[in-house]
Amino acid sequence: MKIRVGAVGYGNLGRGMEYAIAQTPDMELRCIVTRREPSGVKPATDGVEVLHIGDIRRLAGEVDVMVLCGGSATDLPAQTPEFAKLFNVVDSFDTHAKIPEHFKNVDGAAKSGGHTAIISAGWDPGLFSVNRMVSEAVLPAGGSYTFWGKGVSQGHSDAIRRIEGVADARQYTVPVQSALEAVRGGQNPEIDTRQKHTRECFVVAKEGADLSRIEREIITMPDYFADYHTSVRFISAEELAKDHSGMPHGGFVIRGGKTGRGNENSQIIEYGLKLDSNPEFTAGVLTVCARAACRLNAEGVTGCKTMFDIPPAYFSAESGDELRKRYL
Amino acid sequence: MKIRVGAVGYGNLGRGMEYAIAQTPDMELRCIVTRREPSGVKPATDGVEVLHIGDIRRLAGEVDVMVLCGGSATDLPAQTPEFAKLFNVVDSFDTHAKIPEHFKNVDGAAKSGGHTAIISAGWDPGLFSVNRMVSEAVLPAGGSYTFWGKGVSQGHSDAIRRIEGVADARQYTVPVQSALEAVRGGQNPEIDTRQKHTRECFVVAKEGADLSRIEREIITMPDYFADYHTSVRFISAEELAKDHSGMPHGGFVIRGGKTGRGNENSQIIEYGLKLDSNPEFTAGVLTVCARAACRLNAEGVTGCKTMFDIPPAYFSAESGDELRKRYL
Secondary structure, eight states: OOOEEEEOOSSSHHHHHHHHHHTOEEEEEEEEESSSSGGGGSSSSSEEEEEEEGGGGGGGGTOOOOEEEEOOTTTTHHHHHHHHHSSEEEEOOOGGHHHHHHHHHHHHHHHHHTTEEOOOOBBTTTTHHHHHHHHHHHOSSSEEEEEEEEEEOOOHHHHTTTSSTTTEEEEEEEEOOHHHHHHHTTTOOOHHHHEEEEEEEEEEOTTTTTTHHHHHHHHTTTTTTTTTTEEEEEHHHHHHHHHSSSSSSEEEEEEEEEGGGOOOOOEEEEEEESBBBHHHHHHHHHHHHHHHHHHHHHHTTTEEOOGGGGGGGGGSOOOOHHHHHOOO | OOEEEEOOOOOOOHHHHHHHHTTTTTEEEEEEEEEEGGOOOOSSSSSSEEEEEGGGGTTTTSEEEEESSOTTTTHHHHHHHHHHTSSSSEOOOOGGHHHHHHHHHHHHHHHTTTEEEESSSSSTTHHHHHHHHHHHHHHOOOOEEEOOOOOEHHHHHHHHTTTTTEEEEEEEEOOHHHHHHHHTTOOOOOOOOOHHHEOOOOOOOOETTTTHHHHHHHHHTTTTTSSOOOEEEOHHHHHHHHHOOOOEEEEEEEEEEEGGGGGEEEEEEEEEEESBBHHHHHHHEEEEEEEHHHOOOHHHEEEEEOOGOOGGGGGGOOOHHEEEHOOO
């Protein structure tokens, strides 16, 4: 019997879930749960029910795991604990500083409902977190580095759009190549986020807007741009639509460790992602976590988990025998 | 209380264990178990007992986990099942084709003794295996590629040394850069191991030996070299000792996946290692598996496991709270 998955939300991540589940023979997308008027939501897959979020309780017993595809600012802090009482759930909550609090809320709710919740799944937090942690355990002496990009930062793009005279904007976070090479070379340089990344801004200005003022406002914006090497290029709305409509992202987690007599040997672990579509990749990770949540729950494990707590075998549909034969 | 570790064997891997444990505050190397005359083995660490392998039973109750640092050809197939009856054990058994059989033997032995065994730990099999498996689960549509090197292949070096007229030799496996770039570019080329690697041989000839015959014998050697692009360079014994005495290795596991509508998007996951010392890095992985074996055993989990079965959190000495705060 297939794992019956529900997706709450049908934005980029929800659509990514739909494509990801279509690639997994052991799972089916049973329904999409939305805040919108259900008749206005048209899934790409035949036979997928669309339900209003107010009716979600109806799905108890009909869905094995609910994947929450909303945002971390307001959706997930409320939805994940609420729905963990009713279903096994998976979310991609990514407000790093608030993860401990979110974990606690979800843990209590999931346990009270006898369900399994996996939070903060995706690539960062998620696969990057696991690599940071395991690499540091394997190589306790050394330095750890996370680089993001080249990729679109939604938050920074939004910040530019709020400037007067800006019609639209797209901001890319780009790793500094020389910093990346120093880290790969085992030099363990002392560098912070600002020295590791530059910010490239593509801006569509409204007609008659003062371009030099806009550029100045961007590059001096505190927190977002002021401390970074920032470049601004004004382009047409057509060019933005043509060349900058994708959602690429990625990055690198690198551990530069030292081992042996007098720490004489340099050991580098590098984990890298180069993604054409950030939400579709995140959806792939949510899919394997949905599988793991069901399996843990079937074994009687309830409460809140993160990817730190999941044996990798649980991400796969194959048996232990098969995994050892094919991948070990 | 610290985890008390024993190491069976004191070759490159055993010495690597000694250095690795010195970097972990929660573990101590309690003893080295050897086939040699114990008085002839001098550990680098003060206070480490050296015991003859015939007396290993004396250590029951005094060692929490035994790390088996012998070879996969003859040592581990016998030792791991035997010692799993007496201790929690970890090994780096790497004869890929025989892993299912080894797993079965160790599983029965470990269960009968109430112990936990983790086999085939290291980087390949080990971290590379986990990455191959998880990447394919996250991106089910696509191609998987493992490249090894640049690194020393002991088996190929030995094969050259068996040729008449060869005094010593060192063989490096080197990834083909153009193949690596094609894979990184998401092209998912159809290539086999031979197209992914070249073989560089550094050979010290005996005085008066026929160099062109040696070179011919190397590059035409079936299985080892005949189907590869192989280069042979004759050097002096001094140069071999000076420039080729290290044990570097590494490689890359790359998944080129396709996602989205009509698989329009390319998603690349790359895991790479660049190691100055292969045995010291492997020892680092064995260390975290030793920690995990003790923890699983304390929870009542017995039998044989691989890195597929271990929640990443078990590799770390830190608490779940701490891990979520620091790494997620």
